[in-house]
Amino acid sequence: MGNAEPPNRGQADCTAASSLLASDARYKKFATQVDRALQSFESVNEWADFISFLSRLLKTLQSRQPPLYEIPRKLVVSKRLAQCLNPALPSGVHQRALEVYAHIVSTIGIEGLRRDLLVWSSGLFPFFQFATTSVRPHLLNIYETYYLPLGADLRPATKAMMLALLPGMEEETGDFFERVLALLSNISAAVSHDFFLHNILLVLISSSSARLAALHYLSRRLLKPPDDLQSGLLLRGTAAVLADENVLVRRYGLDLLLRILPMDGELYNSDVGSSEDKDRDLLLRAAFDVLLQRDISLSRRVYTWLLGTAETSEEHIAYFQQNGLDALVAALQGDMALNPTSQRPFKTFLALLDKWEPGSLLAPRLVMPGLRALWTASRTADAETRAELSITANAVSEGVEPLVLWRQLYTMLKAQQEEDVLFICWILATMSRHEEEVLQVYIPAALEHCLQQLFDGSVPFDKAVISVQRQIVPSAIQRIFTAAMSTTVQNSSAYLVVLNMAAFLLASEVPMGSVDITAWMSKLCLRLKRNSFVIVESISSLILQVIRSPSTQSASFDMDDGLVETVMISLLRFLRSDQAGYHIRAVELLWEFKLHAGPYVLEDALSQRMKSTDEYRAFEEFGTLWRLTDDAMLLGDIFWTPISIILDGVKSSDPTMQRICRTWIRVNLGSYTRLLDPMLCRLIGDGKTLRDLSVTIHLVDALTTLLRSGDKNTAKACQVDDPRKSPYVLVAGQTASNYSELLSGILIKLLHSSTSGPTRSNLLLRLHGSVLGLIQLQLSFGALDPVLVERYQSAILDKAEEAVRLAELDLQDKMLALLRSSVSDKPKAHRKSASVSTTEKSSAAENVHDRDGRIVQLVRTALADERLLPILQSWIDFILQSAPHLQPRRDLLELLSGSLAAQIRTQVLSLKEGFATDVGRLSSSELEPSMLLEGLERIAILLLPRKGSRRSEDSLRNGEGGSSILGYMSGVFTVEGPAADIKADNAQWLDDAVHALLVAWTVTDIPSPSGSSSSSQSQIFARIRSRTRSVLDEMFKSHPSAVFGSLVRLWALTSAEITDAAIFDAVDSLTSSAQKVVEMVGEVLVPKSKADHTVDPIYTGFLEAYIQRLEAPIAVQVWSTTFGLAKDMSTVATTPVAKAQLYPMLRCLVALGRTVATTSALEDRRLRRDLTETYARLLDNVVVNLPKAADTGFWERGTGAVEGQAKVHEFIASELVPSLRALLVENDRIAVACSSIATGVLVPAFRQQKVGSSILDIISEMSHLNSSGRSWRPLIGDAFNDARFFRLSAPESHQWQPLISALMDTDKDRFLELLSRIQSGPSANIFINRESEMISRSLNLRRLSFVLLSAEHNHYLTQLPSIQEKLVDILRNDVVSPQVHSEVYLCLRVLMTRVSAQHMNNFWPVILAELLKVFEGTMEEPPADGDEGLLLVLAACKFLDLLLLMQSEDFQIHQWMFVTDTTDAAFPLEGYEPEAIMDRLNEILAEHAHMTSLAKKVKPEAVAWEEQTGPRGPRLSGIKGLTSLHQLQPFFARASIDTFEGVYSGQEVDWERVEEGLSEEIFEGT
Secondary structure, three states, rough: OOOOOOHHHHHHOOOHHHHHHHHHHHHHHHHHHHHHHHHHHHHHHHHHHHHHHHHHHHHHHHHOOOOOOOOOOHHHHHHHHHHHOOOOOOHHHHHHHHHHHHHHHHHHHHHHHHHHHHHHHHHHHHHHOOOOOHHHHHHHHHHHHHHHHHHHHHHHHHHHHHHHHHHHHOOOOOOOOOHHHHHHHHHHHHOOOHHHHHHHHHHHHHOOOHHHHHHHHHHHHHHOOOOOHHHHHHHHHHHHHHHHOOHHHHHHHHHHHHHHOOOOOOHHHHHOOOOOOHHHHHHHHHHHHHOOOOOHHHHHHHHHHHOOOOOOOOHHHHHHHHHHHHHHHHHHHHHHHOOOOOOOOHHHHHHHHHHHHHHHHHHHHHHHHHHHHHHHHHHOOOOOHHHHHHHHHHHHHHOOHHHHHHHHHHHHHHHHOHHHHHHHHHHHHHHHOOOHHHHHHHHHOOOOHHHHHHOOOOOOOOOHHHHHHHHOOOOOOOHHHHHHHOOOOOOOOHHHHHHHHHHHHHHOOOOOOOOOOHHHHHHHHHHHHHOOOOHHHHHHHHHHHHHOOOHHHHOOOOOOHHHHHHHHHHHHHHHHHHHHHHHHHHHHHHHHHHHOHHHHOOHHHHHHOOOOOOOHHHEEEEHHHHOOHHHHOOOOHHHHHHHHHHHHOOOOOOOHHHHHHHHOOOHOOOOOOOOOOOOOOOOHHHHOOOOOOOHHHHHHHHHHHHHHHHOHHHHHHHOOOOOHHHOOOOHHHOOOOHHHHHHHHHHHHHHHHOOOOHHHHHHHHHHHHHHHHHHHHHHHHOOOOOHHHHHHHHHHHHHHHHHHHOOOOOHHHHHHHHHHHHHHHOOOOOOOOOOOHHHHHHHHHHHHHHHHHHHHHHHHHHHHHHHHHHHHHHHHHHHHHHHHOOOOOOHHHHHHHHHHHHHHHHHHHHHHHHHHHHOOOOOOOOHHHHHHHHHHHHHHHHOOOOOOOOHHHHHHHHHHOOOOOOOOHHHHHHHOOOOOOOOOOOHHHHHHHHHHHHHHHHHHHHOOOOOOOOOHHHHHHHHHHHHHHHHHHHHHHHOHHHHHHHHHHHHHHOOOOOOOOHHHHHHHHOOOOOOOOOHHHHHOOOOOOOHHHHHHHHHHHHHHHHHHOOOOOHHHHHHHHHOOOHHHHHHOOOOOOHHHOHHHHHHHHHHHHHHHHOOOEEEEEHHHHHHHHHHHHHHHHHHHOOHHHHHEEEEOOOEEEEOHHHHHHHHHHHHHHHHHHHHHOHHHHHHHHHHHHHHHHHHHHHHHHOOHHHHHHHHHHHHHHHHHHHHHHHHHHHHHOOOHHHHEEEEHHHHHHHHHHHHHHOOOOHHHHHHOOOOOOOOOOOOOOHHHHHHHHHHHHHHHHHHHOOOOOOOOOOOOHHHHHHHHHHHHHOOOOHHHHHHHHHHHHHHHHOOHHHHHHHHHHHHHHHHHHHHHHHHHHOOOOOOOOOHHHHHHHHHHHHHHOOOOHHHHHHHHHOOOOOHHOOOOOOOOOOHHHHHHHHHHHHHOOOOOOOOOOOOHHHHHOOOOOEEOOOOOOOOOOOOOHHEEEEEEHHHHHHHHHHHHHHHEEEEHHHHHHHHHHHOOOO
8 A cells, every 4th residue: 555556546447347347247136135234223222232233244254155355345344443443332332343344354355454444443443442352452452463464554544543552551660561561562663763753742742541551661762862853842841741731641751752752862952943842942942831830850850851860060050051052042031022921930940949950040141131021011091000019020120139139230220221220220110139248238238339430420310220229228428418408400300309319318217327418408408499390399308307306406507588588589489380280289388497586587578589680479379378278377467568668569550560469469468549639710711732741641640539538529510510611721711611621631632641661651650540430530530421430431441452352451451440349329410511411311221232232242352362471360350240231132141151261161171281291380379260150150041040930139239230331221121121041052051151261161170180180179179169059059949940051961972071960060050959950951852831842862861871870769759759750751751852852761761670679669569559650651651752853863862853763673682672671670570671662662663674783682681580581582483494594694693693693492392303303204295306305314414513513512411312313314325416515515514613522533434434435426426517516526625624623532543544644744755645635635636637627727826725814714704615526636745744733833723714614604795
């Protein structure tokens, strides 16, 4: 065989001989007798029947005289004999079967056995391991008598015979150990010793059960390294042995390693630098794993292999350094870098460190690469992984000698590479430093090096270097204090390190020794100027620490007030508005220094700064200190001098100084005064030319003083007296009828005056301020003519618009003060002016609305201008005073509300951004949002009249009007009318206002920040949040439903600036309880008047979201209210739009019910009854009305209306059905609910063939309910039995798998029914179409395959005999079409993946016989192109492909028949021709390529044959059909070599691809 002649010629001779015998009459008679004997096997029922069958078969075979060299029906005979060798049968049956085997092989002779070796060996090879002691000698006699004479022809079956005989060598004291050893030696001699060794190494790799026996053989026959052996096989085989779970196997493997593969041997070191390096690394890792098991005897062998057999340590080290060090370091370093999160390489390294000889060499080379790999992984890992990596790093750093680690750390520290410094920082923070040697030697040495670099400035310091310094404990006191007061250290980061070291020493109460504390602190203060707050804070804290330190108090230390004042002045710089992040800490430090200084040091420091050239910043600093200090400190006494300076500044002639002082008092004290008194009688002449502005200003101030010092009679005289009768010529020459009219003309002219030049511009600014003050004073007296008031208003508005445009803060402050003071006065009677005509009064009344619009637009412009933030309080005060008079003009109030809301959002978000980016630089403070919130509150209260009132609360409180520019037109403004109700369509202003408040709520709801500004940020946000809550409360009290509706609408919009938590927190804060929230939603969904019934779906969505966040006790409280609302909605739902809202209400009930179900509330029978009844009623309504309601669309948050029922189906599957058991409790009610869902949802979907994933999810959830079977099982069963079921695609079938599995598990009869429909033979009914019958049988087999694929592993073990019986009946029926046979092979593939190999033992004879039948038939007569038989060949090849992929222990002994499983597959001898079926088929196709017309057209690429990387998968799973057998030629050609490479590489099986391939095979869809 094999080498004797070409296989194709031998096959042809065999075929010719068979043809001759088939025409022989005596042979025909003999074959008939054999058939009769074989048929008796069908009647076998017990073991005695097996003996009778074998006796009859043997008698039949012996009856032919002379004997023939060809056994009729040899495949069937071999199959039956193999079945008689079933381990479950008694030994008597086995012995009789072996007698038949012996007769057959003796009859056919050596040549016949050579020809039919694979036929008769399929039953003999796997039997030896199960044979009893009495039977084994008979089997060994057959091997020795008939198999050994085959000689070299045993080469293809070498590995199989090894697997067959090695079970006899598992025990060295066994009865047949020596006999089997001798038999294996004879086989080795027959096939060549090297070839035999190569294959036994393959056995070590592939078969774990035969490793121990194979090692026993090698221990007897391989005592020294062979001369010619493939090292890769030896390395991988030894590695596989060392990785075995059996300790005894590992021990024998280590003995083999020491005997055959010493590190200095030729086999281990052959082909260094080639692909063999991977094999060596694999062996090293296997040896490492042995070390980790901590077995003393095994570890001793490993160390002997690593260190050699010498006796001294020096020789061990030399041996290891010369032979194994580099390879071991490379392997471990590669594992550490490749997967640092795995602890295995690091444990191996630590285990090797336990042995001094290898540890001394490995530690210097691996400790830093290992730690660096851990550090690199920790930089991107999560917190839990970082903690594990830190533990590993600490273990590694403790495992090595400190000298080794610190020597490398010191080397990297000298290099000062940024990456290395960060790495060192991580090591120091991670490793433990409790060893005395580390603390006394290594750390001080590293400290000295760092300080030397710090003083010399030789290396630039960055944050990484600073972190390193902080990890090192200071040990040089004098040098640290010297560096702290040194001015040569310019780098702030480096200087901060020194300060931290000094603080550490002071905290440790280390004696100062020779350090001069007073001089040291004086020099330390020199570093306070022009430094950041971090440095200033550190120096200040260090000085305070020195003052408190016992070590300094014991010395003669005298605290100097000048030193403290220097520190205080430095700290005051950080109380400015642009340093808001440091306010709290700076104030704390100031008061701490105040305790240790003189009583007036801080007061004097403030006063000097307020009198300096930069006094405006000093006022700001003093204001911050004043605000952030508790009133209990008696600030008025402490800071009397600064307060006096502020009061004097109010009377200053400088407008900026006035503004600063007034703003300071208004912001910090809450009030301010007016200090100007001008003179009127001399302004006429000077006002014409404005030659001397100083004089004009003096005159206006003097007149103001005069009028203010007068009484009401003075004001009355101005209204009555006629200036034309004045003795003064200039006054008498005017046309005004009274002094008020004259004064108004002069003042308006002065107000519009202009000039050029910086000096005159400043004087003009002062003049305008004085004029405005005088106008304010005149209006405060009242009794002015409305026309004059209108003139003043127009002039002031013009000037105000100009001031806002030019950002003239001082003029705006005065003009707003003027308007604010005139708003609250009541109008008084006045005499009509002769010069003011009726036409002018009418025109004034007509222009009121335009003027109001101008005022509102002016306010909006000012609010939006960031330059006007310093006087924002003035504008807010103006809004608060004037807003009530605009109440009839809702459009203007809404504009004001929108502007305030926009500014609130801007300011709050600006604060958030400032704290998030740079806490030291803020564009605004907490004052601006608080001011804006106050204005928004007043506007919102006016726009939200309380229900039932006819005018706003503020209007009633303020009376009829006022004597202001706006108040004089009170007759126009205050028109009574009904309060407008707030509707969703006209509440945009309200939504904007509430949106701004919620933005503030969201921004201020943050976790406690960390950092130097944490306290300031917390306090600022707390105050803003409190003010926001107050505004919302007031708005909600005015109109609860409107504010609540706005909250709901904002929730529905899903703004990026607002969180849901903020909305729900606001709702909880505004309402008294959760029940009140449900009631308010009910008022909208179910109003009292049916005429007002409008459906708004966002309320039900909001209610669901609100209910989902409720805790269980609160959910119980809203239970009754929610169910009452559900009942009412069911009652009023008469329109399709209203019925569509029943679904979101059902979602609310489910969410609430699931929460309540976690409590004991459902134990109340009445509550449970209400729940079940309401729930069932609402569920029925939703299901019944679902198709119609879906036409109107279901609202979804963020997207609006969503057409269709997909969302409802998803809800039913994900939430409703899973909650049925918890909510309905009783099985009867659950069954009714499931029936309702099935009737309304599932049945229409199946009827319309629209069974999507959501429908299957519903059924999947139903299958978990015991009482729901009647609702879903008929639907799934009918769909499964439908012929169109397998038109699904493979991905779609994944959802059906658990459903089919549940169907078969809940209804046991269905599986038996499915098996009964699988008929082996044709039907007796002549009216049945045979083709339809075959299709039906194929579909039933495919259904069986899918049922098995859907089940868990070994799920159908009890039904396995029935399944096997059905499959065997079909296989032995020759009438069955190839299509049905192919479905059988598909079912067998599924069985191989779903049933453990040990349960398939009795099935292998049938499987092998059928495979041989198919492939031998293909070789004898290849199917033509397009023939139906190609389908069967493809199915058999796919089944074989899966078997070769799985490499199960049971199939390995048979695979030699189909592929070359020996080393000949990869390393064939010259002239060797393979005998495996796949190889022979490849040669046949190559030889007869001309027989098919498609051979030249079909490319091998038709089989997607690609090199596989990673886990192995089936090669043929993607092929659905064949047009020619030549399409399989790539598979035939590559089957052997791919199988060998898969075994050699040890790659895992890609079971996911296997499962996916089976699914694609079963289902036809794409």
